Structure formats: structure tokens, C-alpha cells
Amino acid sequence: MERPHLVRADADDPLSALRARVDLPPDVVYLDGNSLGALPVGVADRVRGAIEEGWGDGLIRSWNDAGWVDLPGRVAGRIAPLIGADVDEVAVTDSTSVDLFKVLVSLARLRPDRRVVLTDDGNFPTDVHVAVGVADLLDLEVRVVEADRLEESIDDTVAVVTATEVDYRTGARHDLHALGRAAHAAGALTAWDLSHSTGAVHVDLHAVDADAAVGCSYKYLNGGPGAPAYLFVARRHHDDLATPVRGWWGHAQPFAFSPEYAPAPGARRFLAGSPPILSLVALDAALDAWDGVDTRAIAARARTLGELFVDLVDERLDGLGVTVASPRDHDRRGAQVSLSHPEAYRVMRALIDRGVVGDHRPPDLLRFGLAPLYVSRADVWDAVETLRTVLADDAWRDPAYTQRTVVT
């Protein structure tokens, strides 16, 4: 395989046109969209407008005149189709961690006779911390099992099964259909974290019969650093679910200023305090990049990029000390490929210095996110070739790369 062949394949792929919807620096191969998505075209102008016209000129009137009051609902309505949900099942608010807390507490309370929150050791640390905090609060127990034993570990002591569909380190992907079936057969409820799924693999919460889900909007959805997260609660639970963080924005009528709490209908009750308007404006504008995008087609593109990455690693990096740490079965992997190398941190620093931006996860992983909205086949080629040079020339041994930065 050679680069010109891939450039031609990119040119023949209609999805390649989507790359023009994001602004990336010309000299960067960006393979870290699974950590912070690229800046979509138009976001900066919209945020500037919200600050200068909305805040500066409109002041308090902008809550009505600029539609700020409806912004959480509007953005929820744009995320819903990307996750196979209906609008009233989605709320956009807070962070993934906080949303998971609210969802786990409210689900666990639907199973008062059960004591176990079940998760797996591939889960993202914040998810496990939150689960332990919830267990503390409700006098439950968190059971952490190996990722591939999650399904068989579901029994009738389990109140809630919670997992991240796509493992942030390796990209290994759970089968949410199978997990959902096993959970419901045992009378347990499910709460999925879609942080590494939405915008990367095909997500259909209705098809997997999810009870609840949360996810991050600053990764594949490109909502911007620290963008508000989203949560999903299935309509069948709406009448029974109570959020543990009851705030006025989740009230049925926030501006009635009633001292009596009455939850808003549907997922909106999971809002708590005032929405972060500037961040929501950025996320709303960022979601324009997803307008008209077929999520199945984009997931297929992620798969193509992943296959190509693994093939090129096999073909061109043989004997250079890296091994594929992601599942080789493309159905069992999200939109990323991770490689292991004993000096992964230094190798990644050397790569970043050469314009290929991925990241490092301890202890030994090089992570490459293949955000299908804007990563091309030529990017994959360039990344693998640059890695080949860094490894073959021992460029990573430069002492400058031993110094650790705070964010890796």
C-alpha cells in the first residue's frame, strides 16, 4: 500500500467533504479527537456573537430574545438523533461525572431491594469514582469485574449495570445488546457511558433498550473544552425517576419561583442550575458539523480508518517495538487504535513534536483517535510513517521527552 492510493480513496469518498466543517491547523495530523474534538467552522463567530450581542447588548433580555432559555432543550434535540433517542429523553447539562451521579442514584432507587452496582475494570476512572460515591450515599456495594466477564456477572443482586461502551484506553467495545438483555433478564437496570461512542460508532439507545446513558460532548462531538455533557433516560421510567440534585432549572416551572418542587416532564428534570450559555452556544454551533450526517456511514468510515491503521502497523512497523493493544476484531473496537510501547510517553512526545497529535495513557499506551468526521486515510498513513521514523531513528530518546506535562 502506498500514500497516493490512499489519497485517491479519500478523494473518492463523499464523506471526505465533511473535513471542511472543522478548522484544523494545516501542519497537524490530529488523532486526538477522542480527547478534545477539533474546532468546527462557525463556532468562534457564534460564541463571539453570544458575548458581544447577546450578553453585551441584549443583557438580561437575551434569555428570551436570543433564545437562551430554550438552549438546553434545543441542543438536547440535536443530540437525540445521534444516540437513537427521542428529544424528551435527553438533557444537556453539567459534566459526564455529575450526570452519571444523578442517573445512578435515580436508577438505584428504582431497585430498593438490591444492593449491587456492577461495573468493569475497563471503565473510565471517573465513572468508578462516581459509582463508589453513589454506593456510599445509598449504602450499596460496587462490584468491579473484568470487562469480558461483565455479562456473566449480572445476577439478581444487581440493581444497576454501568459501563463505558468503548474503553478509553484500548477502544475495546462492549456489546450493549447482549449486556442489556442479560441485565433486564436479571431484573437489573442499565446506565451506559457513551463518551467514546457518540460520533464514533453507531449508537442506538432504543435498539439496545437502555434505561439510562450519559456522554461527553467535547470528544467526537467537538463541543469544546469542558462542554456540557448529555444524559438519556428512557421514557418508560420518566414518571418514576427523581434526580438527587433538584434545582430550579429542572422544575416544571422555574420562573413560577414556587417553593414547592415539581419536576419538569421527561429528562429535563435532570437539569439543576443555570445552563452555561456560552458553552451551550459553542456546542450548538459545533453540532452544525453533524447536520445531515448519516451516523451509520460515519461509523463505517471509522472502521475503514481503523482497519487501515492496523494493516499499516502490521505492514510497516514490524520489529520496531510496538504492538496493537486494541482488539483486532473491528466489530469489537471503537474509533481508535492503541499501540503499546514501553516508552509510550516519550514516543508520543516525539510524535507530537513532528505534527502527529495523539496521546498517551499509562502505563504503556499510544492512543490514536480516528474521528471519522475529519480524519482521512492520508492522515493515517502520515501518522504511521511518522511513528516509523520516530521508532527507527530512536528520536524518542531525546532527553527533552522525559519531562512530564500535566495533561497527557
Ligand SMILES: *Cc1c(COP(=O)(O)O)cnc(C)c1O
Ligand atoms: C471523557 C470521559 C468522561 C468525562 O467526564 P467529565 O465529567 O465530563 O469530565 C467521563 N467518562 C468517560 C468514559 C470519558 O471518556
